[in-house]
Amino acid sequence: METTDNLNSRRLPGLPGMAKTQIRTITVPSVEAIASDSVKVEKVELSDDYTRIDLIHYADPQYISGGWVQIYPETYIQPNGTPVKLKLLNVINIPIAPTKHYYKHGNDRVAFSLFFPPVPKGVEYIDLIERLNGGDSFFNVYGIRMREINEGPIHLDKFSLN
Numbered sequence: 381m382e383t384t385d386n387l388n389s390r391r392l393p394g395l396p397g398m399a400k401t402q403i404r405t406i407t408v409p410s411v412e413a414i415a416s417d418s419v420k421v422e423k424v425e426l427s428d429d430y431t432r433i434d435l436i437h438y439a440d441p442q443y444i445s446g447g448w449v450q451i452y453p454e455t456y457i458q459p460n461g462t463p464v465k466l467k468l469l470n471v472i473n474i475p476i477a478p479t480k481h482y483y484k485h486g487n488d489r490v491a492f493s494l495f496f497p498p499v500p501k502g503v504e505y506i507d508l509i510e511r512l513n514g515g516d517s518f519f520n521v522y523g524i525r526m527r528e529i530n531e532g533p534i535h536l537d538k539f540s541l542n
Contacts (some may be wrong), residue, residue: 403427412505412523416516421508421524422491430469431457431496433508435519437474439483446483449490450475451519452510457496460505460523470495499526 404426411421418438425432439446451474456465474492475481481490499506503526510519 410525411521415520431499433494436491439486439488441486446486446488448480448482450477450480452477455510458507459503466497
């Protein structure tokens with residue numbers, strides 16, 4: 381059984397001591413839907429060892445102090461159209477529930493990273509699910525586009541401006 385203690389004590393992929401693999405990255409990937417207006421996907425990083433999703437969470441301006449933020453340890457990613465659930469391996473800069481980060485003011489924000497097992501090759505979209513049907517209080521992001529990562533950069537020499 382995963383506990384908060386052993387989830388946070390795992391070695392993070394990509395740090396010294398981990399195997400060096402080629403990393404494919406897309407910044408500000410397109411997404412189909414986000415359950416909350418207070419979260420933004422900044423980057424997705426794919427390697428043979430892990431999948432990393434970098435996000436920003438913005439404090440809730442309806443609260444003077446901005447409220448709080450945390451991530452549930454049951455969070456997973458799911459390649460679209462499959463029953464596969466890749467469980468959260470580790471986090472950077474966000475507490476794991478029940479621990480919370482309390483904002484200092486309504487204009488505050490937290491940038492954080494979530495690590496998962498590697499996404500199978502050829503996957504076009506993934507969903508990030510903190511709590512299925514959990515409403516806008518949870519980090520649920522649907523249809524994070526992977527195609528740009530798998531196909532590589534667009535080469536401008538293929539286009540004609542006639």
